Amino acid sequence: MKKQIILIFTALLSLGTIQSCKDACGEITCLNGGTCDDGTCQCPEGFSGETCELANNSMTIDDLTGSYLFDTIETRCVFTPSIPGFLENFDETATQVVIIVEADPNNSNGLMFTDTINDLTFTAEIQGAISDSTNYIIPNQPVTLPGQYGAFVQDGEISGSGYVAGSNVVYSATLTGSIDADSLSGGIFNQVIDVQCNQTQVSGVKL
Numbered sequence: 001m002k003k004q005i006i007l008i009f010t011a012l013l014s015l016g017t018i019q020s021c022k023d024a025c026g027e028i029t030c031l032n033g034g035t036c037d038d039g040t041c042q043c044p045e046g047f048s049g050e051t052c053e054l055a056n057n058s059m060t061i062d063d064l065t066g067s068y069l070f071d072t073i074e075t076r077c078v079f080t081p082s083i084p085g086f087l088e089n090f091d092e093t094a095t096q097v098v099i100i101v102e103a104d105p106n107n108s109n110g111l112m113f114t115d116t117i118n119d120l121t122f123t124a125e126i127q128g129a130i131s132d133s134t135n136y137i138i139p140n141q142p143v144t145l146p147g148q149y150g151a152f153v154q155d156g157e158i159s160g161s162g163y164v165a166g167s168n169v170v171y172s173a174t175l176t177g178s179i180d181a182d183s184l185s186g187g188i189f190n191q192v193i194d195v196q197c198n199q200t201q202v203s204g205v206k207l
Helices: 002-024 181-185
Strands: 035-037 040-042 066-083 087-103 110-115 120-126 133-143 153-165 168-180 192-206
Touching: 066 168, 120 153, 120 168, 133 168
Parallel strands: none
Antiparallel strands: 035 040, 066 087, 066 192, 087 110, 110 120, 120 133, 133 153, 153 168, 168 192
16 A cells, blocks of 8 residues: 555656646747747847847847938839820939938837938838848838929828848838929929839948
8 A cells, every 4th residue: 555655646746747847838939949948948049038039139229320321222203194205204313322310209119211312201110129130111101302303292102111231221112292283384284293203122331
């Protein structure tokens, strides 16, 4: 009888130990290739944190702000309806453009981009973890375009997306708006013309 009690106690102790080990990692999810060992995530090189959620090269909004030099910015604009020989479409390439990136005072996860060639400012929302490859979106928002295009673009909006990788910032953007043709033609064209301008994979290096 005594032998049976000892065997039962030993079996229960072993079962409890197995159950305890199993529960230690039962509700833990290790990220970025980490593995759980006795309730603790063992992180691969380059990551840390309770669940390996932190990249050791993580950045902050402040790390992303500054001035970026773009060697070229290519823009294609399409006008609808078009006016043959006057407003159909045009492609434009600008060189040595500086984009200023600042923290958005109204959004702790946001950035403000100022395109100096067009005197255009728009905001971008940082999505997900801020790391060496930071994705962001440019939410659809109203903008004005007073620079080289003059003040004739009314009710303009911009949207797009991009990312920051090391010292580079990349974005793709679409600008939509309308032109009062009278302001360009001196009253010859009495109509408003829709315009859409696209910038694709524009890349600059931080100064």
